[in-house]
Amino acid sequence: MTNTAWGRAEQQDFRSRVRGSLLGGAIGDALGAGIEFDSLESIREKYGPQGVTDYVPAYGRRGAVTDDTQMTLFTVDGLIRAQVRRDVGAWHPPSDVHAAHRRWYATQHDWGPDERKADTGWLAAQEWLYAQRAPGNACLSGLADxxxxxxAAPKNPDSKGCGAVMRSAPxxxxxxxxxxxxFQLAAECGAQTHGHPTGYLSAAAFAVIVHGLVRGESLPAAAHRALTLLAAQPGHEETAHALQRALAQVRTGAPSAERVAELGEGWVxxxxxxxxxxxxxxxxDVTHGLLLAVNHGGDSDxxxxxxxxxxxxLHGETVLPPAWxxxxxxxxxxxxLADDFALEMTHGAALHTAEHMAPGWQARYPRD
Structure with missing residues (x-):
């Protein structure tokens, strides 16, 4: 779709889905942050038979997000930077996403945004992002240089932790x-930290499912599209089997924490x-789905x-629970950031050309 193809209603729908996906992911992350390392039994003992039904304190507050949301935001930043650099012939999105994830890596070591370089853009200037929220070892080691x-030469070739999946919705x-x-771009960027085929192919499959939803497909249809693309990839078997199990689990009876647990713990x-x-x-509804997704004895966030x-x-931002x-x-x-991404995708040509870039956009997403 080109910029000229966007009608007003299409722009509004797209922006709502972008906001919905990024905010929805952050809410799910925050709901699980306080129980990430707890067993289902201990969760129920502490919060009742339904488990958590609201935010619980994590990292000193309610509603705190983890490295999942941090890295997702920097993925968005990298994709915007790739678009603005395309005008000048520097078109290699994996490099721009890697550079963005390296900016995230700096937030895990620097004291704060005062230590950032001048060309890091506005996202790296957000002081709240300079917090360590249990980042995965593969993400840290993969981005350490x-x-x-x-x-062809992935980082951490034996790692299939979930650290590439959780950042790949953008x-x-x-x-x-x-x-x-x-699919290809998400796989390439996944291999920057998680080099086992299951690690980066799961990230690619997830990205394609989100892509189908934003384009108006149903969730089952989007999942089947991911399965089709997976089938041609070496080492796809574990990821494809897991997706097939998730689709089949829907037909086994009423949803429960026990049925979620039958699919695993979520660490891989x-x-x-x-x-x-x-x-x-x-x-x-969104509340039911998110609470089901976090109340288990695994990687809840x-x-x-x-x-x-x-x-x-799938639904856009308006379905998200206001209290959360x-x-x-x-x-x-x-x-x-969500609105900047939507603006770039729908009006990029008005923001920058090879000869000129709107000053505000240049300051937020430096081209050089």
Missing amino acids: ETAGTL FGLLVGWEPHLV AEEALAMGLYCALVAE STGSICGNLLGA LAELEGRGTILE
Whole structure:
């Protein structure tokens, strides 16, 4: 889709889905943050038979997000930077996403934005992002130097943790791209930290599912498209099997924490994807789906984040529970970034050309 193809209603729908996916993912992340390392038994003992039904304190506050949301936001930043650099012939999105994730890596080591370089743009200036929220070892080691992992020479080739999946929803927001290109880009960027095929192919499958939702497909249809694209990839079996199990689990009876647990714990990529997908598939509404996604004895914030990314992309921002939005850490930044992404995708040609770039956009997303 080109910029001239966007009508007013299309722009509004797209922006709502972008906001919905990013905010929904952050809400799911925050719901799971306080129980990430707890067993289901201990969750029920502490919060009652339904488990958590609201935010619980994590990192000193309610509504705190983790590295899942942090890295997702920097993925968006990298994709915007790729678009603005395209005018001058510097078109290699994996490099721009890697550079953005390196900016995230700096937030895990620097004292604050005062230490950032002048060309890092506005997102890296947000002081609240300079907090360590249990980042995964593969993400940290994969981004520790300037060399970017590739599919041919991936970083951490034995790692299939969920750290590449949980940050990959933004690739699916590239609504003007064809699905196979979204899949390829997400896989390439996943291999920058998680080099096991299941690690990066799960990220690619997740991106394609989000992409289908933003384009108006149903969730089952989007999942089947991901399965079709997976089938041609070496090492796809674990990811494909996990997706198939999630789709089949819908037909086994009423949703429950026990049925979620049958899909895994979520620490590895394919399990996190399957659990988040299942909860989105059976969700009666966003609240039901997200609470189902976090109340288990595994990686609650990542499965909640994945489920929220999906439900937000499917329904748009207006379905998100207002009380959870009100307490969400970084809501203003997330909204601002979502709107910038939508603006870039729908009006990029008005913001920058090879010869000129709007000063405000240059300051936010430096081209050089």
